[in-house]
Amino acid sequence: DVKVTQSSRYLVKRTGEKVFLECVQDMDHENMFWYRQDPGLGLRLIYFSYDVKMKEKGDIPEGYSVSREKKERFSLILESASTNQTSMYLCASSSPGKGREKLFFGSGTQLSVL
Amino acid sequence: DAKTTQPTSMDCAEGRAANLPCNHSTISGNEYVYWYRQIHSQGPQYIIHGLKNNETNEMASLIITEDRKSSTLILPHATLRDTAVYYCIVRVEGNQGGKLIFGQGTELSVKP
Numbered sequence: 001d002v003k004v005t006q007s008s009r010y011l012v013k014r015t016g017e018k019v020f021l022e023c024v025q026d027m028d029h030e031n032m033f034w035y036r037q038d039p040g041l042g043l044r045l046i047y048f049s050y051d052v053k054m055k056e057k058g059d060i061p062e063g064y065s066v067s068r069e070k071k072e073r074f075s076l077i078l079e080s081a082s083t084n085q086t087s088m089y090l091c092a093s094s095s096p097g098k099g100r101e102k103l104f105f106g107s108g109t110q111l112s113v114l
Numbered sequence: 115d116a117k118t119t120q121p122t123s124m125d126c127a128e129g130r131a132a133n134l135p136c137n138h139s140t141i142s143g144n145e146y147v148y149w150y151r152q153i154h155s156q157g158p159q160y161i162i163h164g165l166k167n168n169e170t171n172e173m174a175s176l177i178i179t180e181d182r183k184s185s186t187l188i189l190p191h192a193t194l195r196d197t198a199v200y201y202c203i204v205r206v207e208g209n210q211g212g213k214l215i216f217g218q219g220t221e222l223s224v225k226p
Contacts, residue, residue, distance in 0.1 A: 004157070033213075043158070043216040058213070090157050101148055101205055101214060105157025 003027070004106040006091050012112045019078040021109050023091030031094045032074035033103065034058075034066065036087040043090065049074055050096070081113045118202045123221040126196075132189040134220050136202030139183040145206050147178060148214065149187045151198040158201065158216070161187065192224045 007022035025032065033048040035058075045058030047066040055066050063085060067075040074093075078085055088110050092103040119137040126132040138147065148163040162169055162176045164185075169176045175188040189196055201219040 035216075040218075042218055043214075045213055045215075048213065092157070101146065101163065102160045103150075103158070103214060105159065108155070108157050 004091055004093055004104050006089075006106040006109050008109050009107065010110050010112075012114065013078075013081050014114055015082060017078075017081050017113075019081045019111065019113075021076040021078075021089055021091075021111070023074045023076070023106060024072050025074075025091075025093040025104070026072065027093065027095070027104070028071065029093035029095045029104075030071070031096060032068065033092040033094075034064075034074065034076045035090045035092065036060070037090060037108070038087050046076065081111075083113050085111065086113045087111060118204055118217060120200070120202050120217070120220045122218070123223070125223050125225055126189075126192045128194060128224055128226050129191055132192040132196065132222060132224065134187040134189075134200050134202075134222065135184065136187070137184045138202070138204045141182050141204050142206075145204045147176065147182075147185045148203040148205060149174070149176065150201045150203065150214075150216070151196075152201070152219070153195075153198040161200075192222075194224050194226065196222065197224045198222060 004025045013019050034046045035043045037043045044060050046064050049055045049068040065077045088108045090108045091106045094103045149161040150158040152158040161173050164176045178185045199219040199221050201216050
């Protein structure tokens with residue numbers, strides 16, 4: 001089975017801190033995605049990557065950046081965390097080709113910024 | 115991508131079939147219907163997808179009406195572990211894929 005692993009299940013940070021959220025997948029997927037999920041707003045796409053060193057902005061990239069140095073790893077960076085970035089962060093991966101809309105999600109990181 | 119409409123919540127008795135409807139009246143000819151679910155405190159999980167034919171896998175069946183304006187996800191024998199939020203998503207299969215838009219979904223409660 002595909003496994004998408006997010007480094008932390010719960011994270012508490014202070015305003016202004018630099019925060020790294022790590023995601024690793026073990027199925028050699030080209031595509032990787034970062035979403036955030038908030039009550040009443042559903043899942044919103046922050047950034048995605050279709051290849052190593054490649055990144056594209058999603059719907060809400062402000063305040064975030066990403067890094068994809070290796071195929072299996074996709075990191076989300078909050079350069080200076082703010083309280084409005086308190087959220088559940090979900091990483092996903094998929095493979096291009098047939099069934100490319102079939103995303104595999106990690107369990108999520110609940111980030112609290114105080 | 116076409117907009118979808120789902121009931122906010124539904125109940126189902128354990129062991130009975132759960133039928134979750136989705137309306138997508140503005141769907142276009144090359145848009146697929148995808149279903150995902152999200153169990154509490156977990157990431158979403160892919161269930162099934164289809165274009166115009168009915169589909170079945172080990173998790174569920176997907177029935178798409180002939181005019182493709184609506185579909186129904188069927189869990190044939192619901193268990194307590196099927197309690198989750200179910201998302202219906204309509205999407206053109208993109209060149210690379212994956213930029214899915216998740217709405218509010220249907221919160222299914224399976225009761226003993």
